[in-house]
Amino acid sequence: MGIIVDKNIRAIVQGITGTQGSFHTQLMLKYGTRIDAGVTPGKGGTQIHGVPVYDTVEAALEEYSANASIIFVPAPFAADAALEALENRIETIIIITEHIPIKDAVNLMAYAKKVKATVIGPNTPGIITPKECKLGIMPAHIFKPGGTGMVSRSGTLTYEIAASLTRNSIGQSTCLGLGGDPITGLNFIDVLEAFEKDPQTKDVVLIGEIGGNLEELTAEYIAKENYRKPVVAFIAGRSAPPGKRMGHAGAIIMGKAGGAENKIEALKSAGVKVAEKPSDVARLLGKAC
Amino acid sequence: MKLFEYEAKTILAKYGIPTPIGGLATNVSQAREIATELKPPFVVKAQVLVAGRGKAGGILFSESIPEAGKAAEKLLNMRIKGIPVRSVWIEEKIQIEKELYLGITIDRVNRSHVAIASAVGGMAIEEIAAKAPEKVIKFLINPHYGFHSFHARQIARKMGYSGKQLVTLGKIFEKLYHVGMDYDAELIEMNPLAETFDGEFVAADARILIDNNALFRQQEYKKRLLEGESELTVQELEATRNNLAYVKLDGNIGVIGNGAGLVMATLDTIQYYGGKPANFLDVGGGATSERIATALDIVLSDSHVKALFINILGGITRCDEVARGILRAKEKVGVTKPMVIRLVGTNEEEGKRILTEAGIHVLESMEEAAQKVVEISKQ
Numbered sequence A: 001m002g003i004i005v006d007k008n009i010r011a012i013v014q015g016i017t018g019t020q021g022s023f024h025t026q027l028m029l030k031y032g033t034r035i036d037a038g039v040t041p042g043k044g045g046t047q048i049h050g051v052p053v054y055d056t057v058e059a060a061l062e063e064y065s066a067n068a069s070i071i072f073v074p075a076p077f078a079a080d081a082a083l084e085a086l087e088n089r090i091e092t093i094i095i096i097t098e099h100i101p102i103k104d105a106v107n108l109m110a111y112a113k114k115v116k117a118t119v120i121g122p123n124t125p126g127i128i129t130p131k132e133c134k135l136g137i138m139p140a141h142i143f144k145p146g147g148t149g150m151v152s153r154s155g156t157l158t159y160e161i162a163a164s165l166t167r168n169s170i171g172q173s174t175c176l177g178l179g180g181d182p183i184t185g186l187n188f189i190d191v192l193e194a195f196e197k198d199p200q201t202k203d204v205v206l207i208g209e210i211g212g213n214l215e216e217l218t219a220e221y222i223a224k225e226n227y228r229k230p231v232v233a234f235i236a237g238r239s240a241p242p243g244k245r246m247g248h249a250g251a252i253i254m255g256k257a258g259g260a261e262n263k264i265e266a267l268k269s270a271g272v273k274v275a276e277k278p279s280d281v282a283r284l285l286g287k288a289c
Numbered sequence B: 001m002k003l004f005e006y007e008a009k010t011i012l013a014k015y016g017i018p019t020p021i022g023g024l025a026t027n028v029s030q031a032r033e034i035a036t037e038l039k040p041p042f043v044v045k046a047q048v049l050v051a052g053r054g055k056a057g058g059i060l061f062s063e064s065i066p067e068a069g070k071a072a073e074k075l076l077n078m079r080i081k082g083i084p085v086r087s088v089w090i091e092e093k094i095q096i097e098k099e100l101y102l103g104i105t106i107d108r109v110n111r112s113h114v115a116i117a118s119a120v121g122g123m124a125i126e127e128i129a130a131k132a133p134e135k136v137i138k139f140l141i142n143p144h145y146g147f148h149s150f151h152a153r154q155i156a157r158k159m160g161y162s163g164k165q166l167v168t169l170g171k172i173f174e175k176l177y178h179v180g181m182d183y184d185a186e187l188i189e190m191n192p193l194a195e196t197f198d199g200e201f202v203a204a205d206a207r208i209l210i211d212n213n214a215l216f217r218q219q220e221y222k223k224r225l226l227e228g229e230s231e232l233t234v235q236e237l238e239a240t241r242n243n244l245a246y247v248k249l250d251g252n253i254g255v256i257g258n259g260a261g262l263v264m265a266t267l268d269t270i271q272y273y274g275g276k277p278a279n280f281l282d283v284g285g286g287a288t289s290e291r292i293a294t295a296l297d298i299v300l301s302d303s304h305v306k307a308l309f310i311n312i313l314g315g316i317t318r319c320d321e322v323a324r325g326i327l328r329a330k331e332k333v334g335v336t337k338p339m340v341i342r343l344v345g346t347n348e349e350e351g352k353r354i355l356t357e358a359g360i361h362v363l364e365s366m367e368e369a370a371q372k373v374v375e376i377s378k379q
Helices: A019-031 A057-063 A075-087 A102-114 A156-167 A188-197 A214-224 A260-269 A280-284 B005-014 B028-036 B065-076 B125-131 B149-158 B163-182 B212-217 B219-226 B234-241 B260-272 B289-300 B319-333 B348-357 B366-377
Strands: A011-014 A035-039 A051-054 A068-071 A092-095 A118-120 A126-129 A133-136 A145-152 A172-177 A203-209 A231-236 B022-025 B042-046 B059-062 B088-092 B096-107 B112-118 B136-141 B185-196 B201-203 B206-210 B245-248 B253-257 B279-282 B307-314 B339-345
Touching: A011 A019, A011 A057, A011 A075, A019 A035, A019 A133, A035 A057, A051 A057, A068 A075, A068 A133, A075 A092, A075 A102, A075 B212, A102 A118, A102 B112, A102 B212, A145 A156, A145 A188, A156 A172, A156 A203, A156 A231, A156 A280, A156 B260, A156 B307, A172 A188, A188 A203, A188 A214, A203 A214, A203 A260, A203 B260, A214 A231, A214 A260, A231 A260, A231 A280, A231 B260, B005 B022, B005 B088, B005 B163, B005 B206, B022 B028, B028 B065, B028 B088, B042 B065, B059 B065, B065 B088, B096 B125, B096 B163, B112 B125, B112 B149, B112 B163, B125 B136, B136 B149, B149 B163, B163 B185, B163 B201, B206 B212, B212 B219, B219 B234, B234 B245, B234 B289, B253 B260, B253 B289, B253 B366, B260 B279, B260 B307, B260 B366, B279 B289, B289 B307, B289 B319, B307 B319, B307 B366, B319 B339, B319 B348, B339 B348, B339 B366
Parallel strands: A011 A035, A011 A068, A035 A051, A068 A092, A092 A118, A145 A172, A145 A203, A203 A231, B253 B279, B253 B307, B307 B339
Antiparallel strands: A126 A133, A126 A172, B022 B088, B042 B059, B042 B088, B096 B112, B096 B185, B112 B136, B185 B201, B185 B206, B245 B279
């Protein structure tokens, strides 16, 4: 169970011959993720860790019926790769690549919406349903199966909190990163909806950060829809100054908009427990010290 | 990346948007020369990339050529919010009847560009929205279909224009959209767009922010950024050159970590325990010893730093490699300031052993390490 990815995923890796693509293909295979094929234009006919490589997605799909793609293609060409996957009707795409121009992301998301595909990222660590499927770059050993769903705008901070949950014997249903860019595919509300329908997920951890107003809109959604599963949140960037991009392209306070305090207040008034420090998340889930 | 006003105006003019006639000067004689070719009165504007230039005295008006020369001299010897003025833009003063706002930016929630217009301009759009929300017109742009003349005319009508003025304003807005797309602008605005006494429209001020991630196809500006002529501080520029994310803050605890979210949370934790971070620095994934050395170099070049906090969560990055990197970097850079290191993840035992043998204290918990470094910073 879990959401979006499970043991029925059959994936392709776009950009499989690059350093990152090749390295993480090996780790994903080791985790048990089924990877049918890889795609790198110009490298068709070769193999990476036993996975056959094709020049185009179309060619790969003539041999295999993949339903997901994970993209490691460099930023200037990543949107092209994502569109290629979408046009060839791949339903779920995960874009690991960081630094994709906003204009490219805007065009890509409009097309994804039109064909009703699921896009995770860009600039995401990916998604993992422990013991079933890992499509991402996260260290696998810090996760264990269980009933807590995790959704985040950050990578290492997710690992920090996931590791602390696992240490406290709190397993996870599915963990995914939305991505650190201003324009991403899935957002918190999409993921909360999916977690609500998933019988394995008992409660949800939401890791937000400064920039935009996604957390505020999510708080509104939780209150209005009377969200049925407990939510614990952590918001990074309380000490961030306005006008500065804090590492992620999307983590920037513009004028008075996008600050941490607003987000924390909004979530609290929607009944969400907000942790002061990353290590407090496990305690607030009510299952640990 | 912010463009200078003169760059933005030059681009707008290239696309046929009316801008005041003017020129750029880096010294007084140049300024006088430019003024002789213009009709007085003049506006002399400091070219700096900080907000609030007008209030800081960076815009001067003059009636004659000698006066324009004096204004240029004054501005060129000035610092605005600490930034030296390297050039001034001299232009003909326009007779403003009314100030408008036209801009295009990103709507994150709707994942599209949004056109924003207001019949009230001259102040920040957030301020306009707060004071007169009914005056702010927003139009979401369909990414595949684009923003057309008729969209712009519909907006002009909502702003209260008709006839020839509506057509002109529509054309200007459509051109602004094309500039925004061609230059990968995260934000492009004319504020104010002036309506003159004879009913014409002129971009009295213009601002363009280029999406940093698109600089690979805006090479001219990327070059300027890396050559140092930008809004970045010395440390921020050095970080940009090395593909590190660095932000200068006003405290005394230098921070290095891997991952933007983790580093933000590290700063927050330092603040939670009463300390003040001196910077944000994300070394990213797979931190090699060279990268750690560069990061240490940049953080320590800030003289306010009293203590260092390195927070590494080794996921796929191996902790023993990071530990060796820290030692090599320490030797190379010659770190004398106290360091607190938190190192967890793959091969953490080996990493800890390496650092402990070198006399560096390693902690496991981020909270504990934060408390420790705050304590040291207050000694």
